[in-house]
Amino acid sequence: MKKIYIKHRLLKDKLLFVMVSLLSALTAVPLLAILGEVLIKGYDQFSWAFFTEPTPTAYKAMKAVAAGELIPGGIANGIVGTLIMLGMASLFALPIGIMCGIYLAENSKKKFAYIVSYITDLLQGTPSVIIGIVTYIWVVVPMKGYSAIAGSVALFIMMLPLIIRSTEETMKILPSSLKEAGLALGGNYMRVVTKVQLPAAFGGIFTGTLLAISRVIGETAPLMFTALGCSIIRWDIDKPISAVPLLIWEFFNDPNLQDLIWGASLFLLVFVLTLNLTAKKLAKKWNS
């Protein structure tokens, strides 16, 4: 009988395990490096004024930099703009996305549902810059100006497939016994959906929504074509408006404001990470 070299095989096994572990650890490096970089550079910008005051003018910033002081003002205009546009986009994306997700989950074998599902996938894969330019043609041109409405439409289009998918997946994993038990009590379809299935799916849909928001909150390209940006805190939805990612781009392009890049980036990063972690935690709680 041929001799079997167990030691040799065990060594190879160990070597592979160490390699896989090392490579896995490497995947954490980019995030930690980004977080570290942004944290170190942006941390000292953080102050009360940074969140409550709008972007300073280039002249004010230049004077502060020349005097060796921190740039005054902050990113409140961007925060307000981001919240307004996200709010408006969610207002439409949530009901439409949830209803569409329910339809897809309930009628997965129908041809129409198959087509809608396919289109949803394509929409999810559409580059955001294209969504931006198309929204420009659809909304900015007829309205004769950039606006928060146009920005919301672009974000709405981006959020929609994410919410449809998460609702569909959540509804699909609900046990069919729930629906059958509801209908067996003589409930009509709409009532069974609204009183039994949707409440049971709430956790999953909420998690999906948080992830959708965290996914689009950092989008810059579509907002360049639609919301444009604005240096004051503005609540009008038919006027150009700012957003945090837009501000980062503006700061990058203005040598006087470059120090503000890091504070704005840190804010955006922390916001997105918090949303993601909350979503993950909720999903875990909901699944158990």
Place this chain on the structure above:
Amino acid sequence: MEFVKPVLEFDKVCVSYTKQTMAVKYVSAAIERNSITAIMGPSGCGKSTLLRAANLMHNLYPNIHVNGDILLNGENIFQMHPIDVRRRIGMVFQRPAPFPTMSIYENVLAGFTLNGINLSKSEKEEVVENCLKSVSLWNEVKDVLNKKGTFLSGGQQQRLCIARALALKPEVLLMDEPTSALDPIASKHIEELLLQLKKDVTILIVTHNMGQARRISDHSMFMYLGELVEYDNTLKMFENPFDERTKAYLTGKMG
């Protein structure tokens, strides 16, 4: 079997999942009012499929076809609205399925909520108390009515589901192996409960457990490969089965 005024009648009922094969083949049977009728047979013989035809559960799946007639008090259920049929013919499933987001209290009233029927607070309390008492659950849960239904043990959850089905005062209660997911003590509780309940409701129960059929049912059906092989008085069937296949099943030679 013939009854003077059967509550439910199956007339040449066929159910098919695919065009080639029938899961239930030309079943005709009348169900006596205020009795317990057990449907027995090996796995895949079509007993659950037959039961689910009686409250139009198959309507939910477009690929399933049901032929023949099912009469509820002489009225063809296929000509009635499914909502109406399901309110009059309640169902309890194999696995306890209390609605996870509703409290025990809300679960009992779920039938009303899902039918859009508004009850006053005192009516609600009366229904909840009566239904939970009728399934002998009241004393165990009266202090925790606001806890979620899923907080209860498996046996309690199943009794809650029975209470939920009874709240709408159905004429017939279909039960699809209601004790197969429960421990023997919880099963015994449910069996005793069914014997009490038949005063008010006709029970049609699918069971794998021959002992259970013998203990609680008045009449028994034996199904095999989609056919109704034998339908008789339970004691008579167990002591002197007419068909060889029934005999083989009851004596454990065939499973």
